[in-house]
Amino acid sequence: ILNVEQSPQSLHVQEGDSTNFTCSFPSSNFYALHWYRWETAKSPEALFVMTLNGDEKKKGRISATLNTKEGYSYLYIKGSQPEDSATYLCALATSGTYKYIFGTGTRLKVLA
Amino acid sequence: GAGVSQSPRYKVAKRGQDVALRCDPISGHVSLFWYQQALGQGPEFLTYFQNEAQLDKSGLPSDRFFAERPEGSVSTLKIQRTQQEDSAVYLCASSSFGPSGTEAFFGQGTRLTVV
Numbered sequence: 197i198l199n200v201e202q203s204p205q206s207l208h209v210q211e212g213d214s215t216n217f218t219c220s221f222p223s224s225n226f227y228a229l230h231w232y233r234w235e236t237a238k239s240p241e242a243l244f245v246m247t248l249n250g251d252e253k254k255k256g257r258i259s260a261t262l263n264t265k266e267g268y269s270y271l272y273i274k275g276s277q278p279e280d281s282a283t284y285l286c287a288l289a290t291s292g293t294y295k296y297i298f299g300t301g302t303r304l305k306v307l308a
Numbered sequence: 309g310a311g312v313s314q315s316p317r318y319k320v321a322k323r324g325q326d327v328a329l330r331c332d333p334i335s336g337h338v339s340l341f342w343y344q345q346a347l348g349q350g351p352e353f354l355t356y357f358q359n360e361a362q363l364d365k366s367g368l369p370s371d372r373f374f375a376e377r378p379e380g381s382v383s384t385l386k387i388q389r390t391q392q393e394d395s396a397v398y399l400c401a402s403s404s405f406g407p408s409g410t411e412a413f414f415g416q417g418t419r420l421t422v423v
Contacts, residue, residue: 230411239311240399240414285350294339295364296412298350
């Protein structure tokens with residue numbers, strides 16, 4: 197059974213702080229790692245699709261890195277803002293399958 | 309519409325009642341997924357369609373759950389004789405290709421509460 201783990205489960209930071217969280221996954225049969233941001237009462241929004249070991253992607257103040265050999269990805273938020281408050285989900289895709297295996301998410305709350 | 313649309317957004321059902329949840333995927337998207345998210349958990353896979361074919365229903369928790377996509381576009385997830393443990397957010401997602409390296413677009417979900 198594939199297990200995708202995210203840590204921490206929840207996080208409170210002050211506005212302006214930088215933060216990061218982790219997604220850990222089994223490295224065998226890796227195909228892609230997706231990051232989603234899910235605000236309450238909205239659709240999960242795709243942030244990044246990462247496929248290559250060593251990938252680094254950036255969108256505004258948010259960036260992500262990928263290490264497929266050791267099975268982890270980091271998501272970084274620089275200068276957190278209250279509007280960054282959301283649940284951040286990672287989802288693993290493995291070779292030969294169409295399923296996304298989701299982690300339980302990191303719930304981020306940015307305090308003004 | 310431009311995105312994945314799910315209806316209803318909220319549903320309260322009495323235990324034992326049947327419910328039907330609808331998903332309108334992005335037009336032309338081949339792949340359609342249903343996920344269930346219980347409180348405090350990540351989304352769990354329920355079933356997958358490629359066009360009208362249901363290729364995987366291994367995540368459906370019991371035979372009370374049934375999904376269809378008869379014309380390869382709109383999909384319906386039906387839950388018969390609902391139980392309290394069925395209370396969850398049901399997410400639908402679609403993507404343009406089968407391989408899961410492609411980004412999936414999610415609907416807002418249907419929050420089902422069984423009382």
